[in-house]
Amino acid sequence: MILVVGLSTRMLVQSIHNSHDVFAMDVFGDRDIRDKVCGWKNIGNANYEIDEQKFLKVFKEVVREFSPSAWTHASGFEGKYNLITEAEKCLVHYGLSEDKIQRIRRPLSFFEALERLNIKHPETFVDKFDVASSDGWLRKDFDTAGGLGIVRNNVSKLISDGNYFQKEIKGKPLSVFFLVEHERIIIFGYCENIYEKKYNSPYFYQGLIGPVKLSIEVENSILKIIKKIVEEFNLMGLNGLDFILTEEEVFVIELNPRPTGAMEIFEKLLNKSILEMHCNAFINVKKKKVSEKKIKFFENNIFDYKIIGTKIIYSDSNILLNLDCLRQLESLPFCRDIPNVKNFKIGDPICSIMVMSSNITQVKSLLSNASLTIADLIQKTTKTLN
Template sequence: MERPFLLVAHSARMLAQSLARAGWPAVALDRFADLDTRSACRAWYRVPERDGRFDPQALEEKLSLALAECRPQAWVYGSGMEALPELIAKFSERCPLFGNGAQVVRICTDPRAFFPWLDRLGIPYPEVSWTAPAAASGWLVKRGGEGGRGVSVYRGENGDGYYQRRLAGAVYTLAFLAGMGQVWWHGFNTLYQADYNTRFPFLFAGAINRADLSREVAGQVIGYARRLSRALDLRGLHGLDFMLDNGVPKVLELNPRPGAALGIWDTAWPEGLLAAQVRVCRGEPVAGFLPVPVKGFKIVFAPQAVQIPAAWRWPSWCADRTPPETMVPAGAPVCSVNASGRTVAEVEAQLAAREAWVIKQLWKEKKCNRLGSA
C-alpha cells in the first residue's frame, strides 16, 4: 500500500481533494474534520483549537501520533502553520516537507523582516508605521493571524502589532506556483471579506478566480512574484495579496503556502495543483496547464449559534460540510458554497443565492426543532 501524504491546515479539505485528483492517499490534521475532508482521506485527526488557532501542544501531539500510525512519505502544510515556524522546522527533520521551510515562513510572517525584503526588491507596499500614528484615521492595526483575523481599523489606541495605511477598493491575490527560482503557473483572484463581525471586520470570506486588472498591472504583480521567488527560493503554491493605490499594485502580504483559493484553480493542472507543488519541490518541471472557467466560493458564517440537524442533507454545491449534530457558535463557519459559470456576475449571483438558502434553511430547522421540543 502506498504511503500517504500528511496534510496539516486549519482546513485540510482542499489539499486532500487536490491530492485525490492525482490518486495519492492523504492523512489530514485540521481543526474541523468536516465530512468532505474525511471522505477524501485515508485517515484524519481533529486538532483542538485555542482562540481560533491550533493549540500548539495538541498539534504537536497529533503530528507525532500521525507520523507513528500512518508513516507518511512526506508532509504539506496549509493555513495555520505559518504561525508555528518552530513546529515546521521540528517536523521537517522527521518527515520530508514539500513546501517552504521555517526560515521563509519567518520572513513572510515577521513584518520587520518582510517589508525590508520588499524594499530591497523594489516592490511597493502601503506605508507602514511601527509606532501609533498621530492621526487616528486612515490607518489599520495589524496584529498577525491568517484570513484577516488580526486586522482592525485604527482608532487611536496603543497596542501590539504594527500600523499600515488603509487603501480603498478591492483586495486581490495572485495565486502562483514557484520552485527552482521561477514561477510555473499563476492565477488572479478577487477576495471577499465578511464585515458583519465587529471583532474581525476584514475576515476572509471567499474568492472568485477573476480580477478586473489591466494587463500592465497584472504584469507588474507577476513580476513581483518572480522577484520574490528568486530571492527567497520559494517552493510550492503561494498567495500574494495586494491592492491598487492610484493604479499601482501594492503588496499587503505573501502567504507562503497553498491558500483557500486552491479549489477554484485546481483543475488548472490535470493531476491537481498540489501534485504540481510536490513535483516542483522534487525538482521536476511541470507544464501543460489548462484554462479554468469562472469559479467562486463563499464561506457561510453562522449569524447565530445553530446545531446541524441529524437528518440534514447538504446540497451538492456545499463544501466544508459540518458533521450532523455539531453545535456551531455564532460567527463560526458552517460550510462554504460553490458556483461556476460563464461570467463573474452569474457566479456571484449563484453564490449570494446559495449562501442565503443555507442560512434560511438552517434557521428554519432550528426554529422547528425548538418548537418541537417545547
C-alpha cells in the same frame, strides 16, 4: 502516503486523494473528506484553532503508526510556525522552513525587503508603538488569517511581533496564485478577494472569484514583483500574493507561502492536481538562480474557461446543528466543507460554497442565492443557543 495538516484539509485532500493515499489532521474533520482519506485525527481546541500540544502528540503518533512519506499544510500555523520545525524533525516537509516563513510573516523583515526591492505597498509602520492618529490607519496582525487581526478604529498600540500599522487605501483587493519550481515560475492566474465588514473586522475574508482579467501593464508589473520576491525570500512551491489595485498601480499587502483558497478554483478549471505539483516542486528541488527561472502562465487561454466563486459561510449566532441539517447541507450541490461538529459560536465557519458561471455578475448572484439557501436551512433546522 501524504500527511496533510491544517485548520481544514478538505481542499488538500480533494486535490491529491486520487493519486496518493492521504491521512488528514485538522480541526473540523469535515464529512466530505472522510471517504477520501486513510484516517483522520483531530488537532483542534475548543476555539477551533490548532492546539500546539495536541498537534505534536498526534503528529508523532501518526508518523509512527502510518509511516507517511511526507507532510504538507494549509492555513492554521499563523503565529505557531515553531510547530513546523518540530514536525520536520519527524518527517519530510513539502513546504518552506520556519526560518523562511518567519522572514515573510514578520512585518519588519517583510516590509523592509519590499522597500529595498522598490515594491510599492501601503505606508506601513512596524517599529513604532504609536501613530499620530488612528484615522485612516489599520492595525494588522500577520499571526492571524482571514482578516481576524485587522482593526480600524481607536487603535494606537502594537501588541505583538506580528502587529503593524498600515495606511488604508481604496482599490480592488486581488491575489495572484503561483507555483515556484526549480526551473520555472508558473502563474495560474488572478482572483478577486471578497471581504465584508463583520465580527469587528473591516475586512473579514469571505471568499474568492476568479479568474479575473488584468491589463497587460498591470500584469507585467505583477510578474516583475513575483520574480523579485521569489529571489528575495527563496520561495518554492505554491504561493498567494495579495495586493490592492488602484487604477494601474499595484500595492502589495501580504504573501502567503502555502496553498491558498485559490488552488481549488484553478484545479476546477484546469482539471489538474495543483497540490501534487507543489509536492513535486520540493521533491525535485535544485538550486537555480531566479534570473534563470522562466516565468510562464499555466494556461494562456484561462479566460476561455468559466468563472468560479467561493464563499465561506460563518455562524452569526451561537447554534447547535442537528443531524438533519448536516444531511441537507451534504445534499446541496454547491456546498462543501460539511462540518462534523455541531456546536458553533458567532464567527465560526460552518461550511463553504462553490458556484460557476460565464460572468462575474452571475457568479456573485449565485453566491448570494446559495448563501440565502443555507441561511434559510440553518434557521429552519437548527437550535439557537444562549
